[in-house]
Amino acid sequence: MSLNPRLVKESFSVIEPVADRAAAYFYGRLFAENPHLRGMFPPAMDVQRDRLFSALTRVVWSLDSPDSLASYLGQLGRDHRKYGVIAEHYTAVGNALLATIKRFAADIWNTEIEAAWVAAYTAAANLMIDSAESDAGVSPAWWLAEVVDHERRTADIAVLTLRPTQRLPYTAGQYVSVQTARWPRVWRTFSIANAPREDNTIRLHVRGVPGGWVSTALVRHTRIGDTLMLGPPIGTMIPHESGGRDILCVAGGTGLAPIKAIIDHVITSGRRPNIHLLYGARTAEDLYDLPDLIRMESRFPWLRVLPVVSHQPSYDGMRGHLPEVMQRFHSWAEHEVYVCGPPAMVHETVGRLQASGVPLARIHRDVVQGER
Numbered sequence: 001m002s003l004n005p006r007l008v009k010e011s012f013s014v015i016e017p018v019a020d021r022a023a024a025y026f027y028g029r030l031f032a033e034n035p036h037l038r039g040m041f042p043p044a045m046d047v048q049r050d051r052l053f054s055a056l057t058r059v060v061w062s063l064d065s066p067d068s069l070a071s072y073l074g075q076l077g078r079d080h081r082k083y084g085v086i087a088e089h090y091t092a093v094g095n096a097l098l099a100t101i102k103r104f105a106a107d108i109w110n111t112e113i114e115a116a117w118v119a120a121y122t123a124a125a126n127l128m129i130d131s132a133e134s135d136a137g138v139s140p141a142w143w144l145a146e147v148v149d150h151e152r153r154t155a156d157i158a159v160l161t162l163r164p165t166q167r168l169p170y171t172a173g174q175y176v177s178v179q180t181a182r183w184p185r186v187w188r189t190f191s192i193a194n195a196p197r198e199d200n201t202i203r204l205h206v207r208g209v210p211g212g213w214v215s216t217a218l219v220r221h222t223r224i225g226d227t228l229m230l231g232p233p234i235g236t237m238i239p240h241e242s243g244g245r246d247i248l249c250v251a252g253g254t255g256l257a258p259i260k261a262i263i264d265h266v267i268t269s270g271r272r273p274n275i276h277l278l279y280g281a282r283t284a285e286d287l288y289d290l291p292d293l294i295r296m297e298s299r300f301p302w303l304r305v306l307p308v309v310s311h312q313p314s315y316d317g318m319r320g321h322l323p324e325v326m327q328r329f330h331s332w333a334e335h336e337v338y339v340c341g342p343p344a345m346v347h348e349t350v351g352r353l354q355a356s357g358v359p360l361a362r363i364h365r366d367v368v369q370g371e372r
Contacts (some may be wrong), residue, residue, distance in 0.1 A: 073128050080132065187214070207219070
């Protein structure tokens with residue numbers, strides 16, 4: 001059975017405008033037919049529904065890019081081990097997904113579209129199953145990690161230092177999912193803010209968001225000595241070979257974390273490109289990591305840190321929105337670029353970079369599905 005990306009994309013585009021309803025129907029169908037699976041999911045399903053549709057969207061629109069799709073599905077398959085997912089569960093999910101697509105694309109549904117979805121899902125599920133089975137022989141499904149430091153930087157931002165009990169293999173720029181004892185089965189993703197270290201410690205920058213179960217627990221209720229659970233590292237915004245090009249980094253809020261890890265990697269690698277870091281926040285107080293960035297700047301003369309504040313007229317420094325401030329400088333067309341922060345900021349920054357001549361292949365970003 002061969003893949004037909006065109007038919008999958010065309011039928012999926014009919015469902016995108018009603019994504020919330022479709023996701024709710026999918027989980028209702030899945031749990032009605034497989035009640036025993038409900039216990040694998042968190043009590044509140046709102047974030048889970050968003051994650052489902054975000055992942056499905058990425059898979060559908062990547063069907064024409066088999067290499068990147070295989071990498072993403074491989075990561076998903078390994079990550080799903082922490083939920084206790086096994087091969088048999090993919091059949092139940094596939095049946096519920098097919099029923100959902102058929103219901104919400106009923107006006108155009110036919111046997112060809114059904115065959116296209118069956119082929120696409122079968123290929124995706126097999127990649128995830130194979131990846132999980134291969135990973136089971138070499139890595140745990142999750143890691144336990146002790147909190148060895150907890151710094152409350154602002155009222156709602158904390159920097160946590162964790163030491164996993166087993167070595168956690170990752171690449172600078174990746175993120176991990178975190179579960180606290182306070183909220184079993186609720187996982188949220190946070191970027192690692194440092195390159196791999198010999199002592200195996202990792203740092204997380206966490207902003208407590210309203211209604212954020214895990215982020216609030218990490219900021220307000222987590223203490224040194226507590227134990228957290230970590231899922232396997234995921235993410236594609238990792239250091240790329242720049243061919244000698246200088247580097248531009250644009251970081252908004254706690255989107256600084258993976259950017260800082262990438263800069264840390266470049267510094268420790270011995271390379272000496274010029275690095276411009278535009279670090280933005282609403283107020284000066286929200287520039288929670290500026291002292292440490294200044295210390296990095298003093299140790300690495302090729303790094304220039306430019307703090308930017310958007311909502312504080314009295315701020316005695318660079319003011320404005322990051323995408324606009326970025327364009328006040330010389331052309332970035334010859335730079336390798338890394339962008340992370342609020343989705344709207346990232347989208348606008350990428351658009352301005354492309355319009356100014358930076359090839360999309362040299363603009364690196366990642367979508368962290370969590371409580372950034």
